Amino acid sequence: MLHITLTQKKLANDPTDPLGRTFYGWDEHATTEQNWKNNRGYWVLGARAKRESYVLFSYNEQHEVVMAAEIAEIIDAPGKPGKRIIEGRPLPESHPVYQAYVGRPTPDSARVRNPVTYIDSTVGGWLCGCGCGTEIFSGEFVxxxxxxxxxxxxxxxxxxxxxxRWFDALHEGATPAAGGSSGSTIMSRDGQLDLAVSSDGRVRLTFTPSAA
Ligand SMILES: [Zn+2]
Known part of the structure; x- marks a missing residue:
C-alpha cells in the first residue's frame, strides 16, 4: 500500500502547477474531496506505486492516517519531469481499507523523513462470519x-x-421468569405443540394446528 505523509496545509501559487492548486498539505477544515484534489500530486513515485491499489495519507502533526483512496492510475505530472499524479477516488467510510486505517496511528514504517513510503498491508485476510467466503478487512461481517x-x-x-417462540421457550427455561406470567404464550386454537431436542443441542418447537 502506498503511504504519503502530508504536512499542514500550505498555500500554493505555482502558475505551472498541473493541478492548479491553491493549497497543498492537510486541511482539517476542508472536505475529503478537497484534500484529495490538493494532495494527489505531484509526487516522486517509483515503479512500485503502479502496482499498488490504495494510497493512505497521514497528517504529520497528528501521526494519524487521515484519508485513504483507491488508485486508478499513476500518471506523469505535465511540466514536472519525474513527478507523478495519482488518479483515483477517495474511499468512503464504509470501505474496509478506510475502516482498517483511517483515524488510526500512522504505521511505524511510514514515520520516516521521506513522505512517500510503502507499507506491507497485513490488514484483513479473514472471512466473513456469515460463511459466504468473502475476505474482509475489519469487523466480523461484510x-x-x-x-x-x-x-x-x-x-x-x-x-x-x-x-x-423457540427463543423465548429456551430463555425461560434458562432463567425462570419473575411473576410467572411474563413470556407466556396463549394458544387461541387447538393444536399440537412439539418440542424436539437433538443430541447436538438444537431445539425445535413446532405448533401444528388441528385440522378444522
Ligand atoms: Zn458474508
Missing amino acids: RGHEQTALHQRVAKIGTIPDFL
Whole structure:
C-alpha cells in the first residue's frame, strides 16, 4: 500500500502547477474531496506505486492516517519531469481499507523523513462470519451479512414467529421468569405443540394446528 505523509496545509501559487492548486498539505477544515484534489500530486513515485491499489495519507502533526483512496492510475505530472499524479477516488467510510486505517496511528514504517513510503498491508485476510467466503478487512461481517447469518439461523428453526417462540421457550427455561406470567404464550386454537431436542443441542418447537 502506498503511504504519503502530508504536512499542514500550505498555500500554493505555482502558475505551472498541473493541478492548479491553491493549497497543498492537510486541511482539517476542508472536505475529503478537497484534500484529495490538493494532495494527489505531484509526487516522486517509483515503479512500485503502479502496482499498488490504495494510497493512505497521514497528517504529520497528528501521526494519524487521515484519508485513504483507491488508485486508478499513476500518471506523469505535465511540466514536472519525474513527478507523478495519482488518479483515483477517495474511499468512503464504509470501505474496509478506510475502516482498517483511517483515524488510526500512522504505521511505524511510514514515520520516516521521506513522505512517500510503502507499507506491507497485513490488514484483513479473514472471512466473513456469515460463511459466504468473502475476505474482509475489519469487523466480523461484510456489511449486512450479519442479517444473513441471523436469518439462516431463524430458518433452521422455522419462521420468525417460530424462532421467537423457540427463543423465548429456551430463555425461560434458562432463567425462570419473575411473576410467572411474563413470556407466556396463549394458544387461541387447538393444536399440537412439539418440542424436539437433538443430541447436538438444537431445539425445535413446532405448533401444528388441528385440522378444522
Ligand atoms: Zn458474508
